[in-house]
Amino acid sequence: VMITREDVKDVLDELELELISNDVAVEVAESIREELEQELIGKKVKGKSEIPKVVERSLRRALLSVLEPEKEVDLFEVVEKAREEGRPAVLMFVGVNGSGKTTTIAKVAKLLKDRGYSVVIAAADTFRAAAIEQLEEHAERLGVTLIKGEKGDDPAAVAFNAVQHAESKGKDVVLVDTAGRAYTDVNLMEELKKMKRVLEPDLVIFVGDALAGNDAVEQARTFDEYVGIDCAILTKVDADAKGGAVLSITKVTGAPILYLGVGQGYDDLKRFTPEWFVERVTG
């Protein structure tokens, strides 16, 4: 028997709302629903009772296919490749205000240091109150070099200095912290674009907040438009967040989610797997 539109309308409506209540952006949930509709309608099944199971299987496949994008990024491979080329790898962290960039940089610094790499952090948020001091504390605790300027200095210049320092000292990685910014602020987005042009980073890492809802889509899309996002890290997953932003971010940018921030400690970074999210939604 063939599945009809009527057979799946209600269950797909429910699914769409389920995704939305998991903080998947409305446009992403709708697009997934359309894909499912296309796949399911006309599909042959043994009997109508099979339909719920078939829908679930299709949903899993649809979610996995979004979360396993074409682009594959491995942090350590990127660092190794730069090493082979005899230069430090430059990783630039970007995102909106308060998303967890600075804290995430500290975690990534520890991750890399534990793997034996030498790390330099660039305090290129020269705008916000005590942004530099916040990194100073992290750098001291972690035992990594911090290259900073003064509050108000040109961020790209500070970051560039850090890269030059890393080059001259033979350091493996430079982690560039940038100021949080509203993607609606054209001047700030242009400033970020300029920084990318100056640094030519190996990776632009978008740091998103798992507590965010639909705004995650616009954030990812706009940052991708201005600087190009290579991969993403989603923070505050431990704060009872649904995490639907992983789907929203990857769907609109094709950038894979590398890690999840699961707390405020230096070890609170865990590798993201697509199964993790699929389980949360279907489990």
Next chain:
Amino acid sequence: GLGDRLSSLVDKIKGAPVIDEKLVKEVVRDVQRALLEADVDVQLVLDLSKRIEKRALEEEPPAGVPKRDYLLRIVYEELVELLGGEETEELDVDPSRDVNVIMLVGLYGMGKTTTAAKLARYLQRRGFKVGLVCADPYRPAADEQLRQLAEEVGAPVHTEDTDDAVEMAVKGVEALKDECDVIIIDTAGRDRLSEDLIEELKEMAEKVEPHEVLLVLDATVGQKAGDHAEAFHEAVPLTGVILTKLDTAAKGGGALSAVARTGAPIKFIGTGERLDDLEEFNPKSFVARLLG
């Protein structure tokens, strides 16, 4: 935006004597989508839809009011009602008191520390002598951040070299209550799953007896806003909400659930990173923006 979509839909029914059911359902679907895109809680959207649909089918527009305007008005009214009505509630700061204590609480990175300084400036402009207290012993350079903002705003600030947040708050109030008539306490970010941090907040409120406990909520927060707000409210009764980052494109629908679940009205909105970027809440313009 929704306004245009509703207009074009309702143009179809201009001639109709009563608003027909099929069209109401179409309009409600459009409203649902707009609200979900604005991060309003799914259940709240479904409840609201039922109420709007019911009113749209049962009520007759008053003579001379076009159907389009009446449908829109129902949606606006229901949303403003949810926010506590058209009147914005004032901050409970009384100049005749020895000292007014305000506590800012909320999730990580919402804008509490920045808002503390903004609120200080707002109150200074109204003739209050405002002091700032750092009660965040966890975040690296939290005290330094508040110090720099306090300097910018010209307010006395108290920080304490301890890892005990309650002690920071208590000693801060002690230190500033003679020279200030309002004291704003900035607390560390926390979430409803961090039991000891929630306990800490309870203990802090018991000791400093705040007149205002304001939940600082980021307009980008999605479907979990209501749950978190409720948890904060259970720990320490909230007297208000400050919705931040409305200068971005985020609609702030999460604030609707926060208000609906706690009864705490939105008192201010944050509209940027500068210390002047704080405005009194206006329910009607918030709803207009929510509906796009």
